Amino acid sequence: MKAKHLIPILAITAIPWITSAQINLGERALGALQKGVAGFTFSNEQAAALAKEGVRKLDSANVVAGPNDGYTLRLNRVFGKHANENGLQLNYKVYLTKEVNAFACADGSVRVYSGLMDIMDDSQLLAVIGHEIGHVVNEDSKDAMRAALKKSAVLDALASQSDKIGKVTDGEAGQIASVLLDSKHSRSQENDADTFAYDFMKKHGYDVNAVESAFLILAKLSEGGQSDFISRMLSSHPDPNSRAQKARERAIADNRYKAYVQKPINNRAPVVKKPTTKRPTKKKKK
Numbered sequence: 001m002k003a004k005h006l007i008p009i010l011a012i013t014a015i016p017w018i019t020s021a022q023i024n025l026g027e028r029a030l031g032a033l034q035k036g037v038a039g040f041t042f043s044n045e046q047a048a049a050l051a052k053e054g055v056r057k058l059d060s061a062n063v064v065a066g067p068n069d070g071y072t073l074r075l076n077r078v079f080g081k082h083a084n085e086n087g088l089q090l091n092y093k094v095y096l097t098k099e100v101n102a103f104a105c106a107d108g109s110v111r112v113y114s115g116l117m118d119i120m121d122d123s124q125l126l127a128v129i130g131h132e133i134g135h136v137v138n139e140d141s142k143d144a145m146r147a148a149l150k151k152s153a154v155l156d157a158l159a160s161q162s163d164k165i166g167k168v169t170d171g172e173a174g175q176i177a178s179v180l181l182d183s184k185h186s187r188s189q190e191n192d193a194d195t196f197a198y199d200f201m202k203k204h205g206y207d208v209n210a211v212e213s214a215f216l217i218l219a220k221l222s223e224g225g226q227s228d229f230i231s232r233m234l235s236s237h238p239d240p241n242s243r244a245q246k247a248r249e250r251a252i253a254d255n256r257y258k259a260y261v262q263k264p265i266n267n268r269a270p271v272v273k274k275p276t277t278k279r280p281t282k283k284k285k286k
């Protein structure tokens with residue numbers, strides 16, 4: 001799952017929203033862009049700046065779980081300790097939707113859909129999160145965005161005036177958001193992200209068998225009636241059964257294989273008990 005991974009049926013509506021982001025693409029880069037030079041590359045910083053604009057747009061177009069929402073609290077617990085994995089600066093949010101999806105962007109933004117959290121326990125969720133972190137670490141998110149942007153008019157529009165992009169308009173941010181959701185990773189990038197996820201689980205002492213299990217859940221969903229919610233995730237990724245098999249083979253080779261049993265899933269916020277003000281017990285009149 002990746003930046004484009006699983007995507008929401010998102011109507012990117014024109015929400016009035018202006019950013020003052022300065023994105024400096026550099027004169028040489030601009031010249032190359034305008035000439036459509038194939039070898040054009042942009043830096044990680046530039047990719048991150050553009051991704052950030054797109055993510056802001058996506059955040060505004062989706063229902064983001066609030067700080068006290070049970071989904072947010074669970075993600076804090078599961079993901080919080082990995083927000084600086086591999087020296088990255090990751091930020092994460094939950095989109096409240098039935099869709100089963102998660103994606104990561106070049107700026108370190110990871111978005112997890114509540115539909116995914118409804119069907120995966122903590123370790124399975126970590127396997128998916130590990131996969132997403134793998135895309136960021138491997139710079140797949142940047143590569144995918146660059147490739148998609150080159151095909152769209154966004155960069156041309158951004159680059160048309162000067163090497164300093166004064167403002168990304170709402171429309172441009174919307175286009176970047178679409179690019180984030182629609183860019184694809186190659187099979188080998190997906191495979192590498194899966195390997196990263198497995199190693200991530202192992203390194204942190206989580207049950208590596210949750211990786212196989214997470215993919216088996218996706219495989220099962222794809223056969224069931226809920227496939228609408230995960231069709232995009234599956235269409236942008238290799239066959240979940242073969243991904244599960246690879247994870248199982250790694251676990252067997254590691255001498256760690258054991259059929260995984262899913263743990264209870266709890267996305268509810270703990271009930272905060274209000275201090276009960278005790279009424280003075282009335283004395284019964286005798």
Ligand SMILES: [Zn+2]
Pocket residue numbers: 001002005131135185190193237
């Ligand atoms: Zn992926």
